Amino acid sequence: MKILFYGTRDYDQIFFDRLKPEYPDIEFTFLESNLYKETASLAAGYDGICAFVNADLGAEVIEELRHQGIRLILMRCAGYNNVDLNKTAECGIKVLRVPGYSPEAVAEHAMALVLTANRHTHKAYIKCRENNFSLNGLMGVNLYGKTAGIVGTGKIGLAMARICQGFGMKIVAYDLYPNESSGLEYVSLDRLLAISDLISLHCPLTSETHHMINKKSISRMKDGVILVNTSRGGLICTEDLITGIRDHKFWAVGLDVYEEESDFVYEDMSEYILKTSTVQRLLSFPNVALTSHQGFFTEEALTNIAETTLQNAEAFRTGIELKNEIYL
Structure with missing residues (x-):
């Protein structure tokens, strides 16, 4: 399974790269660019995308992601107020989050x-x-x-x-x-x-x-x-x-x-x-x-975010229970 990570910084990639050996069947690609209407087309060829609290996941972007074949949105955060859940449901896209990191x-x-x-x-x-x-x-x-x-x-x-x-x-x-x-x-x-x-x-x-x-x-x-x-x-x-x-x-x-x-x-x-x-x-x-939305920014929290995000991706890939799925 191929996952495109939007809006990543060096500190994000470090924690996900540490876990790569545990998930040999998931391929990561990291983008510094955030998710907007203009960048949604970059998801072509991927199975899922991973986004953060500052991504645009409104109806127009989600429609474009569906058009690119995206079946999974991984939120590497607890909040999801930026996600149009009506549109993801309409498009048949699963949305999973990290309900508790630290x-x-x-x-x-x-x-x-x-x-x-x-x-x-x-x-x-x-x-x-x-x-x-x-x-x-x-x-x-x-x-x-x-x-x-x-x-x-x-x-x-x-x-x-x-x-x-x-x-x-x-x-x-x-x-x-x-x-x-x-x-x-x-x-x-x-x-x-x-x-x-x-x-x-x-x-x-x-x-x-x-x-x-x-x-x-x-x-x-x-x-x-x-x-x-x-x-x-x-x-x-x-x-x-x-x-x-x-x-x-x-x-x-x-x-x-x-x-x-x-x-x-x-x-x-x-x-x-x-x-x-x-x-x-x-x-x-x-x-x-x-401060600049840094409450989550500790070693422990970033470790937990990476672990749960990849567990969510693996659950979707293998078809097991999606414990952290977001419903309407």
Whole structure:
């Protein structure tokens, strides 16, 4: 079976190449180019393609993949909001994902963003490099004794809850499907917004969760709340978030994902003028810390992603149960 990998970097290829000897019947080809309408035709002659969170897997691209004979789409990530599942079903293309690679990797990065934005360590580092050792503008707040609200209690949300407990925080949680065995105190979303000092988002992006953080939900939050998002940018209405920051609603904001990232995520754009100014506006605030969708980026997570992706491919090749298939 031949698989074409779109949007790969050297660090992706390293982890898949390590596993090549275990999968002699699967041939890999790696492309740095991402998957768009213009590059979908490159899949001609392959049985399947492998894509990441920033690929275009809308109806038009999927139709072109079907035309090229593609029968399998491997998502080397957990999220699949960029995949038109109605179209893949219509075209008879199977879609498999990596439902859990390293929950701790993302949760630890979420807490790193909390600490960075709260204690201004990103700014402190720059000041010290310039021999400026003053403490002006670096005031933070204790997390100990505060309430952490975990929105979404899948594996990553539960890992974040454990980390927050380690900091001595009280935990409340919200999920459409509560995990009763978790031991967490579940409350309504409105209640979580009202009582949490830290709100951490760990839910998938769906039509129901799109812009769940908006002007109305922000107004229900405590003044001085800390907000962190390591899930999907579309969970937050960025314009309403910016208004809230300007109104001093937030003590700190940590974002690993944001709405306009798809066009340039994982790209070096330092020599370009960006088409929109959202990221620059967010970076202009002293209490905001941004990273480039790197929550998954650990040795352990990349190893697990490669292992599960190739297990998915092998299951499809051999006709066994597709445990990680995505259904409508």
